[in-house]
Amino acid sequence: MLIATPAPRDPAALPRLVLTxxxxxxxxxxxxxxxxxxxxxxxxxxxxxxxGFVADFWPPAHDTxxxxxxxxxxxxTLAIATAGLALALVVALPAALLASRALSLSAxxxxxxxxxxxQALRWPVRGLLIVLRSVPEIVWALLFVRAVGLGPTAxxxxxxxxxxxxxxxxxxxxxxxxxxLPTRALLGAGSGRLAAFAYAMLPQATxxxxxxxxxxxxxxxxASVVMGFVGAGGLGQQMDLSMRMFAGGEVxxxxxxxxxxxxxxxxxxxxxxxxxx
Amino acid sequence: MTLRLVGVGHSHANGTAALADLxxxxxxxxxxxxxxxxxxxxxxxxxxxxxxLRPQSGSLEILGEAPWAMSARxxxxxxxxxxxxxxxxxxxxxxxxxxxxxxxxxxxxxxxxSLLSLAFPLDATGAEAALARLDLADKLYQRCDQLSGxxxxxxxxxxxxxxxxxxxxxxEPVSAMDPVLAGHTLGVLTREAQTQGATLLxxxxxVELALAHFPRIIGIRAGRILFDRPAEAxxxxxxxxxxxxxxxxxxxxRIAPLSQPLAVPRC
Numbered sequence: 129m130l131i132a133t134p135a136p137r138d139p140a141a142l143p144r145l146v147l148t149x150x151x152x153x154x155x156x157x158x159x160x161x162x163x164x165x166x167x168x169x170x171x172x173x174x175x176x177x178x179x180g181f182v183a184d185f186w187p188p189a190h191d192t193x194x195x196x197x198x199x200x201x202x203x204x205t206l207a208i209a210t211a212g213l214a215l216a217l218v219v220a221l222p223a224a225l226l227a228s229r230a231l232s233l234s235a236x237x238x239x240x241x242x243x244x245x246x247q248a249l250r251w252p253v254r255g256l257l258i259v260l261r262s263v264p265e266i267v268w269a270l271l272f273v274r275a276v277g278l279g280p281t282a283x284x285x286x287x288x289x290x291x292x293x294x295x296x297x298x299x300x301x302x303x304x305x306x307x308x309l310p311t312r313a314l315l316g317a318g319s320g321r322l323a324a325f326a327y328a329m330l331p332q333a334t335x336x337x338x339x340x341x342x343x344x345x346x347x348x349x350x351a352s353v354v355m356g357f358v359g360a361g362g363l364g365q366q367m368d369l370s371m372r373m374f375a376g377g378e379v380x381x382x383x384x385x386x387x388x389x390x391x392x393x394x395x396x397x398x399x400x401x402x403x404x405x
Numbered sequence: 406m407t408l409r410l411v412g413v414g415h416s417h418a419n420g421t422a423a424l425a426d427l428x429x430x431x432x433x434x435x436x437x438x439x440x441x442x443x444x445x446x447x448x449x450x451x452x453x454x455x456x457x458l459r460p461q462s463g464s465l466e467i468l469g470e471a472p473w474a475m476s477a478r479x480x481x482x483x484x485x486x487x488x489x490x491x492x493x494x495x496x497x498x499x500x501x502x503x504x505x506x507x508x509x510x511x512x513x514x515x516x517x518x519s520l521l522s523l524a525f526p527l528d529a530t531g532a533e534a535a536l537a538r539l540d541l542a543d544k545l546y547q548r549c550d551q552l553s554g555x556x557x558x559x560x561x562x563x564x565x566x567x568x569x570x571x572x573x574x575x576x577e578p579v580s581a582m583d584p585v586l587a588g589h590t591l592g593v594l595t596r597e598a599q600t601q602g603a604t605l606l607x608x609x610x611x612v613e614l615a616l617a618h619f620p621r622i623i624g625i626r627a628g629r630i631l632f633d634r635p636a637e638a639x640x641x642x643x644x645x646x647x648x649x650x651x652x653x654x655x656x657x658x659r660i661a662p663l664s665q666p667l668a669v670p671r672c
Contacts, residue, residue, distance in 0.1 A: 318513075322520075
């Protein structure tokens with residue numbers, strides 16, 4: 129006769145229970161602190177105001193004058209995002225190369241661990257990248273609107289600064305995540321660091337770098353819209369005006385334009401990845 | 406003198422000694438096979454000679470220079486004169502064969518030339534010539550991930566031949582090839598090393614290939630040199646002692662008699 133012995137207790141059960149408890153304990157004060165109250169959504173007055181505004185959304189505004197204005201603002205938004213990203217790349221690429229330990233010469237003979245002084249030299253660059261991205265682009269935009277006046281320049285500069293920090297950090301991490309052996313092999317055969325980067329690391333990292341860069345460009349489009357509200361030009365500035373005038377149809381047209389822009393970014397990303405796969 | 410090792414020792418990070426008290430002298434243009442059981446320290450020795458590891462004791466002289474007494478820049482110049490053939494060639498999967506071969510000369514090219522060559526192969530003829538010696542000329546514009554393991558190993562060899570280093574180090578250069586191709590490729594490698602006047606040191610698992618292609622044989626066991634003599638002076642008893650394994654009941658490595666060609670496929 130078989131004796132049914134109970135299976136040994138799942139060793140992962142207790143850690144999972146503790147983790148769940150910790151998450152709930154951490155999230156509850158968060159809900160309290162953020163004063164989240166879903167009740168306001170169902171308040172009759174608020175619902176009527178919102179309903180009226182949303183009802184205006186149909187049909188989206190499409191008269192010729194407005195469409196011309198919209199096209200101009202869209203182009204401006206695209207230009208802000210693209211110029212900002214290009215400026216950001218100029219800073220981010222060299223900074224990522226400096227901050228990443230994947231190109232360390234001292235690491236070749238030390239099993240991939242750079243010498244302590246080489247590591248110490250990377251910290252200032254990392255610090256710079258942290259400073260660049262720790263201040264939100266909207267704050268930079270407010271700052272630059274005061275410095276260089278209303279208009280797209282403030283948006284471009286704000287995106288360039290914040291995104292340089294983000295791109296630099298992520299690029300450095302991508303460089304460190306690819307297979308280090310091809311790079312080490314080239315460095316070990318006397319190649320310079322930049323040449324080793326171009327021949328061994330870039331072919332492995334391009335796909336991820338492109339995908340992240342295009343995603344950042346998409347974020348840049350959205351960010352430039354937000355910054356438009358503080359006067360940094362583009363679609364956002366138009367949208368701010370339309371919102372103030374409760375022109376729901378115009379807002380709807382602009383939201384549809386956003387949708388198209390994000391779709392476009394997605395298509396570009398997919399195309400590039402497919403081409404490179 | 407191409408290589409001079411005096412009392413060289415190296416331990417792994419976990420403290421086990423990989424090589425201890427190594428004495429070795431190698432002259433210009435010599436061709437040497439390093440044989441020994443798995444884990445004997447063959448790869449560590451090659452990495453030490455390729456300046457990819459720093460010896461923890463003893464003194465090391467490569468191509469007449471002491472690599473660890475010079476500046477990093479001078480060491481990079483020295484490294485450009487050393488070619489290391491890897492057992493599994495570390496080539497980016499999406500790179501084309503022509504680029505992978507041309508990368509052999511990055512240590513000699515200026516940065517602008519290297520970058521230009523990445524966009525448009527400046528010396529495709531040279532790369533093709535190097536590949537042709539290994540019967541791979543038709544793979545010039547294919548991507549590395551379209552090649553088999555044995556073909557990749559031959560691309561790795563072609564890269565080092567294209568580099569034209571003064572010292573060629575090969576770590577199991579033919580381990581992914583069938584016996585016939587392995588013998589042929591080793592023949593090409595030793596012949597090319599001879600014509601280029603380069604010193605060649607190769608670690609090999611296949612004893613019969615080592616004895617057939619290399620004039621001098623070094624047997625390494627447990628981090629020490631067991632014997633170091635001309636190929637024709639190596640005795641079966643020495644080989645048996647080199648590969649003797651106390652932990653296995655039957656010897657895992659069968660050493661074929663010297664006269665008989667071995668036809669067992671190895672992977």
